[in-house]
Amino acid sequence: MAFLSYRRGALAWALAVLTGCGAGPMKPMAMAPDDTAPPAPMSDRAADAQIQGGAPVDAPASASEANGPATATAAPSRRPSPPGSVPPAPGPPLKKGLPPTAPRGAKEVAAAKDVAAPGVEQMLIFTGRLDLEIDPVAFGETLDDAVDLAVKHGGYIGQQTDTSVTLRVPSSEFRIVMRELEKLGDVRHRSVNAQDVSKQYFDLGVRLKSLLATRERLQKFLDRAKTIDEVLRIERELMRLNTEIDTLQGQRRYLAAQSAYSTITLSLSARPKPVKKVVKREKKERPPPPPPPPPPPKTLTMPIPWLSEVSLDDLLTLGRK
Amino acid sequence: MKRLMLGLVIATQALACTSGLHIDAPDGFAELEEQVRYTYRATNAKGVVLGVRREDNEPQADLAFWSGALDAHLRRRGYEAISARDVATKDGVEGRQIRYERKHQGRQHHYWVTVFVTPDQVVTVEAGGDEAFFEDEKKAIQNTIESLELG
Numbered sequence: 440m441a442f443l444s445y446r447r448g449a450l451a452w453a454l455a456v457l458t459g460c461g462a463g464p465m466k467p468m469a470m471a472p473d474d475t476a477p478p479a480p481m482s483d484r485a486a487d488a489q490i491q492g493g494a495p496v497d498a499p500a501s502a503s504e505a506n507g508p509a510t511a512t513a514a515p516s517r518r519p520s521p522p523g524s525v526p527p528a529p530g531p532p533l534k535k536g537l538p539p540t541a542p543r544g545a546k547e548v549a550a551a552k553d554v555a556a557p558g559v560e561q562m563l564i565f566t567g568r569l570d571l572e573i574d575p576v577a578f579g580e581t582l583d584d585a586v587d588l589a590v591k592h593g594g595y596i597g598q599q600t601d602t603s604v605t606l607r608v609p610s611s612e613f614r615i616v617m618r619e620l621e622k623l624g625d626v627r628h629r630s631v632n633a634q635d636v637s638k639q640y641f642d643l644g645v646r647l648k649s650l651l652a653t654r655e656r657l658q659k660f661l662d663r664a665k666t667i668d669e670v671l672r673i674e675r676e677l678m679r680l681n682t683e684i685d686t687l688q689g690q691r692r693y694l695a696a697q698s699a700y701s702t703i704t705l706s707l708s709a710r711p712k713p714v715k716k717v718v719k720r721e722k723k724e725r726p727p728p729p730p731p732p733p734p735p736p737k738t739l740t741m742p743i744p745w746l747s748e749v750s751l752d753d754l755l756t757l758g759r760k
Numbered sequence: 761m762k763r764l765m766l767g768l769v770i771a772t773q774a775l776a777c778t779s780g781l782h783i784d785a786p787d788g789f790a791e792l793e794e795q796v797r798y799t800y801r802a803t804n805a806k807g808v809v810l811g812v813r814r815e816d817n818e819p820q821a822d823l824a825f826w827s828g829a830l831d832a833h834l835r836r837r838g839y840e841a842i843s844a845r846d847v848a849t850k851d852g853v854e855g856r857q858i859r860y861e862r863k864h865q866g867r868q869h870h871y872w873v874t875v876f877v878t879p880d881q882v883v884t885v886e887a888g889g890d891e892a893f894f895e896d897e898k899k900a901i902q903n904t905i906e907s908l909e910l911g
Contacts, residue, residue: 739832740833740836741829741833743819743829745797745813745815746829746830746833747833748797749813749830749833749834749873749884749886750834750837751839751860751862751864751869751871751886751888752864753797754801754809754811754871754886754887754888755807755809755864755869755888755889757792757803757809
């Protein structure tokens with residue numbers, strides 16, 4: 440009996456420690472709606488492997504985890520920083536050791552950080568916006584060209600209207616695609632936004648690792664539970680832990696997808712008709728046209744009849760004159 | 761006797777004396793009779809014509825006026841003045857001669873107009889003809905004009 444009461448006491452202490460320290464109820468992070476279809480989210484196993492400091496595992500652990508084609512480029516830890524991107528920000532200083540009085544859960548977190556920190560690379564979510572002016576009759580053709588360009592670089596179309604299109608392209612191709620898109624028209628506005636989610640992603644991994652370890656211990660406790668009350672309490676706690684683990688895994692997948700694929704929004708507007716410049720030609724100063732010759736001097740017609748008869752015609756007309 | 765009669769006829773034709781005007785017609789010219797506007801008119805066989813008008817000096821004016829009036833009249837009608845010169849009759853009346861050129865029936869013609877003015881009358885001597893024939897008569901015509909006696 441004394442041994443049984445000791446075991447009960449140990450289980451109670453373990454639950455108290457788990458709920459009070461590392462495995463306490465966590466406030467789930469607000470997750471942005473994933474409106475896009477990330478083609479290569481990181482699987483739980485890959486995430487777990489990354490947390491352990493190893494290379495990500497691309498193969499999904501189960502069919503439910505494989506939401507899209509898992510490729511190497513989709514793995515955030517393997518993604519090279521896009522050219523021209525912001526240089527990697529130094530990560531937060533990590534504690535190399537813990538005081539001897541630190542609880543057991545804290546030790547696990549610290550261990551996870553110590554292992555994972557060197558393997559974490561910068562994760563950036565690129566968002567580009569491009570406003571182009573083109574010939575009004577070429578809207579459709581230009582949008583098609585933009586989509587073809589994205590597909591050619593391994594991307595896909597996210598959303599499209601009559602005058603705009605949202606493209607998702609691999610982050611490694613982000614800059615190339617932007618430059619190619621700029622050639623489709625006259626650039627009116629161009630903006631690029633890079634959001635560093637490295638720390639957020641890393642923190643999620645640490646919390647996930649801790650929860651996974653706690654769940655494993657709880658499952659061991661469950662195996663050793665002797666009373667119904669103990670089983671119910673442990674299972675209730677396991678259910679809460681699983682919910683939290685699922686939430687964290689979803690957040691990590693979302694960040695991985697966002698950083699693996701960048702978003703480019705292309706908006707088209709009609710190019711204004713060129714205004715014909717009226718170039719005033721400098722009139723060559725031509726000399727004014729010469730004035731018309733003055734009329735011949737007007738002489739008075741004398742009222743002398745015989746004057747009008749003086750002429751060669753009259754002279755040469757023989758006869759009676 | 762017959763010779764005497766012939767000489768008188770020739771002399772009568774050569775010395776045209778009408779109303780005090782005396783003119784020596786050039787050789788080869790025949791006077792045209794029954795002239796109304798002309799006091800005297802004669803022509804040679806090739807169509808060179810010499811004519812004399814005598815009008816009253818009315819309005820009373822001098823040589824400059826009448827020569828100028830005639831010149832203006834002819835220029836208005838397209839006559840082109842070539843030259844002008846002062847002349848005088850045999851009896852010393854000063855005159856003004858203006859020489860023109862003029863196309864007539866497709867041929868270039870010479871046309872001389874000489875004006876003499878006295879207190880009572882204005883005498884105009886006209887000479888004209890095809891330039892091909894007028895050249896041969898220039899000297900004779902000029903002599904005839906200078907031998908004119910207004911009387």
